[in-house]
Amino acid sequence: MKAKLALTATLLALACVPALRADKEEKDHKHEHKEAGPNGGRVLHSVEPHCEFLVMADRKLQITFLGEDGKAIAPAGQTVSAVGGERSKPTKFAFAKTGNALVSDVPLPEGNKLPLVLTIKTAPDAKAVVEKFAVDLSNCPTCEYKEYACTCDHEH
Numbered sequence: 001m002k003a004k005l006a007l008t009a010t011l012l013a014l015a016c017v018p019a020l021r022a023d024k025e026e027k028d029h030k031h032e033h034k035e036a037g038p039n040g041g042r043v044l045h046s047v048e049p050h051c052e053f054l055v056m057a058d059r060k061l062q063i064t065f066l067g068e069d070g071k072a073i074a075p076a077g078q079t080v081s082a083v084g085g086e087r088s089k090p091t092k093f094a095f096a097k098t099g100n101a102l103v104s105d106v107p108l109p110e111g112n113k114l115p116l117v118l119t120i121k122t123a124p125d126a127k128a129v130v131e132k133f134a135v136d137l138s139n140c141p142t143c144e145y146k147e148y149a150c151t152c153d154h155e156h
């Protein structure tokens with residue numbers, strides 16, 4: 001159920017249709033989706049422990065796993081891979097442990113709004129969890145985060 005809601009929220013976020021706003025607010029009411037990660041990234045609730053997706057200043061991708069208190073915890077056997085950008089010429093990302101996080105080997109390609117498919121395995125024998133969303137790097141006009149990590153209830 002939770003995964004379904006998360007998927008619905010993702011689709012709504014991608015749709016950017018004002019008419020869906022009331023519907024979205026009703027859903028958000030029931031689920032605790034609206035907090036940013038400790039580094040200002042997008043918190044992914046589809047995996048346990050949850051993790052934060054962040055685009056760093058150099059456009060590399062960083063995944064940080066979060067404890068119950070929402071603070072960073074060291075990765076413990078999780079593996080992450082991603083593919084994104086233009087469909088005709090997708091960029092593949094491999095992640096390696098850097099400090100308390102997993103960081104991609106290559107940066108995001110150019111562009112302010114790129115589709116991304118993130119595959120997370122919480123353990124070597126665990127089922128892979130796939131997150132698909134648009135990495136929108138424009139600044140949200142009404143909160144302090146970028147659109148991909150926006151914590152507002154509104155659609156743009």
Ligand SMILES: [Zn+2]
Pocket residue numbers: 140141142143144145150151152
């Ligand atoms: Zn916002």
